[in-house]
Amino acid sequence: MKIADCRVIVTCPGRNFVTLKIETDEGVTGIGDATLNGRELAVATYLTEHVVPALTGRDPARIEDTWQYLYKGAYWRRGPVTMSAIAAVDMALWDIKGKVAGLPVYQLLGGRSRDGVTVYGHANAETVDEVLTEVDRYVQLGYRAVRVQTGVPGLATTYGVSKDRLFYEPADAAVASEATWDTASYLAHTPGVFARVRDAFGPGLKLLHDVHHRLTPIEAARLGKSLEPYALTWMEDPVPAELQQGFRLIRQHTTTPVAVGEVFNTVWDCQQLITEQLIDYVRTTVVHAGGITHLRRIFDLAALYQVRSGSHGATDLSPVSMAAALHVDLAIPNFGLQEYMRHTEETDAVFPHGYRFENGYLHPGEQPGLGVDIDEEAAARYPYRPKALPVNRLVDGTLHDW
Structure with missing residues (x-):
């Protein structure tokens, strides 16, 4: 079994979500969440430009190896954008593994x-x-x-x-x-x-x-x-x-x-x-x-x-x-x-x-698998809407932790 296709889906059914869907050449699919509140498109772009091209043809069963590949292979490690993108891939691969095994992931x-x-x-x-x-x-x-x-x-x-x-x-x-x-x-x-x-x-x-x-x-x-x-x-x-x-x-x-x-x-x-x-x-x-x-x-x-x-x-x-x-x-x-x-x-x-x-x-x-799916037709009815988290200031105007 090989990874045949990956899609990044951005939708806003009340708030913005970024979802990665991975399809295999045997028809098994998995999905993962890549949402980073207020910075959703940064993760979507990271996935589209840097992660998805590296996944095609890989064995979806090699979850640990893929995790290490995406983490160590980026050189610029850690950070919320990189780790949210890796998380989406990881979740989707566990979803696929559970479906192949016929078991919920917790098993x-x-x-x-x-x-x-x-x-x-x-x-x-x-x-x-x-x-x-x-x-x-x-x-x-x-x-x-x-x-x-x-x-x-x-x-x-x-x-x-x-x-x-x-x-x-x-x-x-x-x-x-x-x-x-x-x-x-x-x-x-x-x-x-x-x-x-x-x-x-x-x-x-x-x-x-x-x-x-x-x-x-x-x-x-x-x-x-x-x-x-x-x-x-x-x-x-x-x-x-x-x-x-x-x-x-x-x-x-x-x-x-x-x-x-x-x-x-x-x-x-x-x-x-x-x-x-x-x-x-x-x-x-x-x-x-x-x-x-x-x-x-x-x-x-x-x-x-x-x-x-x-x-x-x-x-x-x-x-x-x-x-x-x-x-x-x-x-x-x-x-x-x-x-x-x-x-x-x-x-x-x-x-x-x-x-x-x-x-x-x-x-x-x-x-x-994970026991969750995405209805892509329904998702398409809710396009992305820019939303930012607030900032916080003290009474005297000093910027403070929000």
Whole structure:
């Protein structure tokens, strides 16, 4: 069997997605996700100009060799564009291998380590009273874990708070919009939010919060300490991860668990954080970290240091990535949580899939391969629309982490 053809499909059923479809000379096809939010066409061009020409004629069964070829052969290694492109190829090849074997991908990864994948949803609202209603909505839907985000008094907009409660999409304009941030107001407001939520829902519900890289290490340490009475499952992305030593300072001051990694692209981005046990959950994702092959390497390293997975799963991942993530989640021994933001009906129609949500768990299904496809006719009805992620400034106008 040889790779006969590859197509890059860009579609926007509510938001932009980049999909790679690989066809073999025996008629077996596989698909992979290459979406990089706000930079989709950069990855599509990388695939079209540099990756696809190198795939024709290769043996699709040689997944590891192809991964190494695309990574080492590029010379200019790593980075979100390169690793998202490699991820798309990797996912598609695992999809093909599963279809050839007649097995779902998780069986090829060693079989089930659990019966279902625990996921968390996003409860967000401007006020605390409103967010309590949103948390309750997720509890009624069967979720066992909920991320909580509220507006900050005095700020016009706040990360994670949207008009549409289910389908939050921060990429909101062709040219980046600008938001304003004030750390002091945020630090004063947030502990009270979780006091209310924990009081309303008791100790059993897993609660999470995303800081979104906006604090310094000592500010993050202060926030983590102030949240300790409310027993969060994790405090996500408290600081920018380029300064990994900063996490050591956070660790010295708080026992609130820390999760980080959705912007990581390789195992080397999180090696120190894992091996020095500076984090509790690694949030690398299948599409931005080189596909199933490399994501498994990251989680295997993490398992040695009692760090669990907590993969990113927002709507900037297509259902192809969600399916791939679920197969990994089901198989690894050190699974923690999986983020799950539901896609729109239009997106689900473009990407028919077999995974399903039941009682707080996602199940990848038993279809051979990844269990997801792309309806190319439906995809063609939703052309690409330029969308950029916002930028963030302090009250005095200084550019800040978004």
